[in-house]
Amino acid sequence: MPELPLTIAEAAEWLRSGRITSVGLTEAQLARAHATQDTLAAFIHIMDDVALAGARQADADFAAGVDRGPLQGIPIGVKDIIATKDAPTTANSRVLDPAWGDRDDATVVKKLRAAGAVIIGKLGLAEYALGWPDPDTGFRIPKNPWDLTRSPSGSSSGTGAAVGGGVILGGLGTCTGGSIRGPAAFCGISGMKQTFGRVSKEGCVPLGYSLDHIGPMARSARDCAIMLQVLAGYDPLDLCSVDLPVPDMTGLMTGSFEGVRIGVPRDFFFTAPNLDPGVKAAVEAALDAMVAAGATVVDVSIPHAEAAGHAQRITMVSEAYAYHEPDLKAKPELYGKYTRRSFQLGAFYTAADYVQAQRLRPLVRQECAAAFGDTATGGVDVLVTPTMPMTAPTFEGYDPDGMLRSAGFTSIWNLTGLPAMSIPCGFSSGGMPIGMQLVGRPFDEPTVFKIGDAYQQITDWHLTVPPIAKEAQPA
Amino acid sequence: MSDTAPDALDAATQVDMVLARTGLPVTPEERERLIRIYPLIEEWTSALRLPETRYAEPALIYPAAFDR
Numbered sequence: 001m002p003e004l005p006l007t008i009a010e011a012a013e014w015l016r017s018g019r020i021t022s023v024g025l026t027e028a029q030l031a032r033a034h035a036t037q038d039t040l041a042a043f044i045h046i047m048d049d050v051a052l053a054g055a056r057q058a059d060a061d062f063a064a065g066v067d068r069g070p071l072q073g074i075p076i077g078v079k080d081i082i083a084t085k086d087a088p089t090t091a092n093s094r095v096l097d098p099a100w101g102d103r104d105d106a107t108v109v110k111k112l113r114a115a116g117a118v119i120i121g122k123l124g125l126a127e128y129a130l131g132w133p134d135p136d137t138g139f140r141i142p143k144n145p146w147d148l149t150r151s152p153s154g155s156s157s158g159t160g161a162a163v164g165g166g167v168i169l170g171g172l173g174t175c176t177g178g179s180i181r182g183p184a185a186f187c188g189i190s191g192m193k194q195t196f197g198r199v200s201k202e203g204c205v206p207l208g209y210s211l212d213h214i215g216p217m218a219r220s221a222r223d224c225a226i227m228l229q230v231l232a233g234y235d236p237l238d239l240c241s242v243d244l245p246v247p248d249m250t251g252l253m254t255g256s257f258e259g260v261r262i263g264v265p266r267d268f269f270f271t272a273p274n275l276d277p278g279v280k281a282a283v284e285a286a287l288d289a290m291v292a293a294g295a296t297v298v299d300v301s302i303p304h305a306e307a308a309g310h311a312q313r314i315t316m317v318s319e320a321y322a323y324h325e326p327d328l329k330a331k332p333e334l335y336g337k338y339t340r341r342s343f344q345l346g347a348f349y350t351a352a353d354y355v356q357a358q359r360l361r362p363l364v365r366q367e368c369a370a371a372f373g374d375t376a377t378g379g380v381d382v383l384v385t386p387t388m389p390m391t392a393p394t395f396e397g398y399d400p401d402g403m404l405r406s407a408g409f410t411s412i413w414n415l416t417g418l419p420a421m422s423i424p425c426g427f428s429s430g431g432m433p434i435g436m437q438l439v440g441r442p443f444d445e446p447t448v449f450k451i452g453d454a455y456q457q458i459t460d461w462h463l464t465v466p467p468i469a470k471e472a473q474p475a
Numbered sequence: 476m477s478d479t480a481p482d483a484l485d486a487a488t489q490v491d492m493v494l495a496r497t498g499l500p501v502t503p504e505e506r507e508r509l510i511r512i513y514p515l516i517e518e519w520t521s522a523l524r525l526p527e528t529r530y531a532e533p534a535l536i537y538p539a540a541f542d543r
Contacts, residue, residue: 356528
């Protein structure tokens with residue numbers, strides 16, 4: 001059984017030392033992808049020929065002395081809501097016109113290919129990145145690699161399952177309210193939703209125009225930083241893209257907590273009634289570990305955090321309804337029932353409700369600015385919260401409407417646009433992964449990565465893999 | 476103009492009015508669900524009417540430029 005690297009950073013070293021070739025790595029990961037389609041069900045479309053051609057090119061480039069950076073030769077999966085020129089795009093829906101996908105690569109895919117990455121396949125997701133899976137649609141339902149009876153969360157369910165299950169080293173997710181960080185937390189991996197506007201969303205089917213992000217999911221914070229370095233940058237094709245220089249995403253990584261100041265918004269994020277005590281204890285333990293390593297913890301407050309969740313929901317569903325209204329009227333039966341139900345709520349918000357949600361955004365942004373404070377006078381570098389209030393639920397018996405009354409800790413960062421990353425910080429008594437969320441100042445992803453990486457230097461939660469990752473090893 | 480607000484309509488009437496206005500087709504089960512969660516929708520929208528936002532500008536930007 002060939003030994004395979006666990007992280008992108010490790011694979012990049014092996015490729016350059018000759019310990020492995022891109023073709024060898026890609027063949028092994030394709031074999032895993034196929035071998036787990038009846039269990040993890042992570043992919044909608046596996047791109048064998050395209051991937052192997054990309055891998056051969058990467059190996060040829062290495063042989064010719066051409067090095068495009070740490071993603072060269074690395075197989076990467078793409079959530080199947082992002083356009084690829086050589087594979088269909090479904091958004092996991094029977095509703096999306098196949099002609100939508102008859103186009104060039106999305107900007108992020110072009111960037112990955114230009115960096116030498118090997119596009120290995122299109123990953124499963126919640127239909128149109130919203131709702132709960134409906135088996136009646138005929139699409140595979142990705143499973144949690146730690147327990148196949150449980151959800152990997154959504155909407156980037158396939159990316160979470162594939163990275164968590166050791167099928168791929170990294171993949172693209174999208175996030176409108178927590179769809180990168182939720183699967184990262186439930187599947188025991190790292191996932192970054194960077195600052196809004198940092199990465200182009202051109203070529204992605206929209207959910208909520210003012211909230212959508214495309215971002216990296218991988219085993220470690222360092223791997224996410226490596227991917228974001230490639231994905232980031234101004235794109236005139238995306239109206240929301242921001243024309244700012246891209247910093248060195250790994251440049252602040254020292255492995256040290258000396259001088260690091262962490263803000264902890266205790267109210268709401270640590271007091272919500274639906275917060276599982278085991279999740280809270282794991283995040284508190286992570287804070288203790290960071291303090292023991294030299295960090296300082298300061299309590300901070302975001303008074304309207306709960307209302308921010310309502311504003312995000314109203315914004316997301318209203319924007320989605322504007323996009324989906326014609327199809328909801330013309331062919332409602334083609335949607336999965338849970339997706340259709342989610343979008344139907346958009347008919348019930350008024351224009352004034354939507355504008356009121358936008359009036360809340362500056363207020364919450366001001367509260368976040370106050371929570372971070374001024375770094376010159378004792379402000380904090382990041383905020384820390386639990387990512388999800390609980391661990392992964394079972395598919396059986398789950399009531400999606402039950403979640404409507406539950407507090408969430410991720411969507412506020414889509415509303416404010418602040419960078420937020422989930423990293424593993426422990427396991428429940430039942431053996432399911434728990435995620436901790438690190439939130440940064442606008443466009444300060446390097447600090448978030450620095451602290452995430454430092455935590456991963458003193459813990460190994462992110463390197464703990466589920467049994468299925470070993471079973472999926474090719475013979 | 477009346478100087479009093481009309482009595483609050485019940486959730487079923489509110490839901491049926493929205494469905495009639497929008498022309499959105501729903502199944503009987505979906506209509507029942509919408510009636511069931513309509514109070515929650517009202518709760519969420521009411522929660523946004525904060526005194527602190529009474530005179531706030533919304534986060535809506537429209538750049539008057541031909542290239543954006």
